[in-house]
Amino acid sequence: MAVYAVVMLRGGVVATNERTFAIVFIAHGVLQGTFVTGTASLMQRLFPSSKFAQFGSAAGIMGAAFYVVLPAALGAFPDTTRHVYRCTFILSGIFGVVALVAYIVVYRRFLTLGGHAGYRALE
Numbered sequence: 001m002a003v004y005a006v007v008m009l010r011g012g013v014v015a016t017n018e019r020t021f022a023i024v025f026i027a028h029g030v031l032q033g034t035f036v037t038g039t040a041s042l043m044q045r046l047f048p049s050s051k052f053a054q055f056g057s058a059a060g061i062m063g064a065a066f067y068v069v070l071p072a073a074l075g076a077f078p079d080t081t082r083h084v085y086r087c088t089f090i091l092s093g094i095f096g097v098v099a100l101v102a103y104i105v106v107y108r109r110f111l112t113l114g115g116h117a118g119y120r121a122l123e
Contacts (some may be wrong), residue, residue, distance in 0.1 A: 001035055001096055001099050001100045002009035002096075002100055003031060004031040004032065004093075004096045005030075005093050005096030005097045005099075006025060006093070006098055007024070007027050007028070007031060007093075008024075008028065008089045008090070008096055009089070009090060009093030009094075009096075009097075010054060010092030010093075011024030011027065011028070011086070011089040012086050012088075012091075012093060013086075013090075015086040015089060016086065021068060021085070024086075024089055025035030026036075028089070028092065043055070043056055043059060045119075046106070046121060047121055048121035048122065048123050049121070051123070054086055074091070076089060077091065081092040084089075087115070
């Protein structure tokens with residue numbers, strides 16, 4: 001996520017023509033796909049097995065709400081930037097930084113609860 005955030009923030013500055021925009025857009029897809037694939041098992045690893053369905057459903061509901069609300073809320077963003085679409089990379093980079101901070105908080109808590117060798121999800 002750190003690499004993604006840096007590439008997106010930098011991409012918002014350098015994507016000044018169609019070619020550089022396409023390169024940054026492809027980098028976005030590759031890095032986002034890598035992140036999603038690499039973190040696919042996080043819920044199974046972090047949630048307690050006795051309440052996995054409950055927590056998994058709650059995460060799914062929150063995700064669905066974000067997938068509905070966030071795109072609609074951000075739909076006007078290109079209009080506010082007078083259709084300077086590279087600004088969407090800056091916005092993605094900011095979201096990447098926020099996600100990275102959240103990841104660090106979760107990872108530190110994971111380590112205090114035993115880390116890779118001894119982690120036990122709180123019931």
